[in-house]
Amino acid sequence: MDYLITAAERASYKRCRRQWDLGSVHRRSLEPVEPEPADVAVAVRDALAVYYYPGMWDWQSAIVLPLVRKAFMRSIAEQPPSPERTRNLDIGTALLERYIEWAPSMDEFGPIRIDHEVEAIVPDLGEPGRGLYLPDGRRIVYTDRVDLLAIDVYDAYWVVRHQVVPDWQDIRTLLLDEEAVAACWAWEQTYIGMDVAGTIHNEIRVGLDDLGPPPPETATGRPGRGGYPQHEGSGGGRNVPQHQRQYGRPELPAGTERVEQQTGGMIRRTRIRRTREEIHGMGALVAAEALEMLNSEVAMYPSPGTHCPACPFDAPCLTMCEGADPTLDLAARYRLRPVGPALKTRLGAAGGSRGGVVPPRP
Numbered sequence: 001m002d003y004l005i006t007a008a009e010r011a012s013y014k015r016c017r018r019q020w021d022l023g024s025v026h027r028r029s030l031e032p033v034e035p036e037p038a039d040v041a042v043a044v045r046d047a048l049a050v051y052y053y054p055g056m057w058d059w060q061s062a063i064v065l066p067l068v069r070k071a072f073m074r075s076i077a078e079q080p081p082s083p084e085r086t087r088n089l090d091i092g093t094a095l096l097e098r099y100i101e102w103a104p105s106m107d108e109f110g111p112i113r114i115d116h117e118v119e120a121i122v123p124d125l126g127e128p129g130r131g132l133y134l135p136d137g138r139r140i141v142y143t144d145r146v147d148l149l150a151i152d153v154y155d156a157y158w159v160v161r162h163q164v165v166p167d168w169q170d171i172r173t174l175l176l177d178e179e180a181v182a183a184c185w186a187w188e189q190t191y192i193g194m195d196v197a198g199t200i201h202n203e204i205r206v207g208l209d210d211l212g213p214p215p216p217e218t219a220t221g222r223p224g225r226g227g228y229p230q231h232e233g234s235g236g237g238r239n240v241p242q243h244q245r246q247y248g249r250p251e252l253p254a255g256t257e258r259v260e261q262q263t264g265g266m267i268r269r270t271r272i273r274r275t276r277e278e279i280h281g282m283g284a285l286v287a288a289e290a291l292e293m294l295n296s297e298v299a300m301y302p303s304p305g306t307h308c309p310a311c312p313f314d315a316p317c318l319t320m321c322e323g324a325d326p327t328l329d330l331a332a333r334y335r336l337r338p339v340g341p342a343l344k345t346r347l348g349a350a351g352g353s354r355g356g357v358v359p360p361r362p
Contacts, residue, residue: 007144016303022313030334032312038079040088041164047072052111061224102265105215109150110228119143120189122290123283142286144183156197159183164204174201174270185282198274208266
């Protein structure tokens with residue numbers, strides 16, 4: 001079995017090594033006995049996975065939207081009962097209904113894959129062209145799930161991230177979103193020959209009122225949910241595999257900016273074109289971090305910051321910072337993370353795209 005480094009584990013390691021040491025499946029592998037607070041963003045992403053399901057993208061909204069709402073309610077029902085879940089139901093329902101109203105005026109793409117898992121062999125920095133391996137022969141693999149892979153009218157692919165936020169993020173934060181760039185790199189390693197143009201950050205803001213009526217027309221002028229239909233040709237044709245059509249792509253218009261931003265209601269789309277150097281360089285960065293994570297002598301220090309209140313290991317961390325023994329805290333509040341099945345497959349995660357054909361893995 002491969003040695004997997006997930007995007008969440010990499011983020012935890014970069015955020016706080018103590019948090020990573022306590023929670024990583026490759027370290028102490030602890031989790032709180034009490035379930036973590038329910039997250040409305042999870043339920044919204046589950047609903048959007050159905051909204052953008054490629055196999056239903058050309059279907060009438062009257063058929064798809066009830067399924068979207070059902071997916072949201074199912075995700076909420078899977079969360080443990082708590083006051084947070086009740087609040088999430090109210091907040092998420094309002095967010096989803098507003099998203100359904102405003103998204104058609106902003107969707108200028110067609111969905112290719114939703115909630116799709118990608119895997120990339122971590123490269124060996126000492127031997128170009130070769131991957132990193134453990135002494136026992138296991139490969140070291142970076143893995144992530146991409147919320148949405150979309151295609152635009154120029155037949156360019158985009159990694160889309162759905163983010164529920166209390167306020168719009170600073171543009172510099174989005175430019176420096178390493179996890180999104182790593183997803184681009186991992187996708188290109190999973191499907192050799194597919195070049196990703198960049199990232200689209202789909203921010204859904206909580207707490208906006210008095211938005212007014214949404215625009216009556218869709219972004220593409222097409223009825224229903226808008227976007228580019230799967231059955232129509234555009235920019236070289238959607239029914240031709242990527243490795244055949246990339247030579248016939250139409251030219252981008254002159255003056256195309258690296259960052260394009262559009263706001264509609266409680267949705268803001270930030271489209272960032274990523275350079276080849278930016279995406280390819282991510283492999284070297286992931287490799288350098290993997291070597292640190294595999295080093296048994298790597299220092300385990302805390303990194304206090306704004307993330308601490310939401311950290312599941314705040315109590316034992318505070319005990320250790322005070323110079324006391326955290327054994328009682330760890331025994332009372334945490335348990336070993338159970339070894340269970342892999343993440344459940346979501347609708348469309350492994351298929352469902354009739355246009356913009358994804359070539360098979362090499």
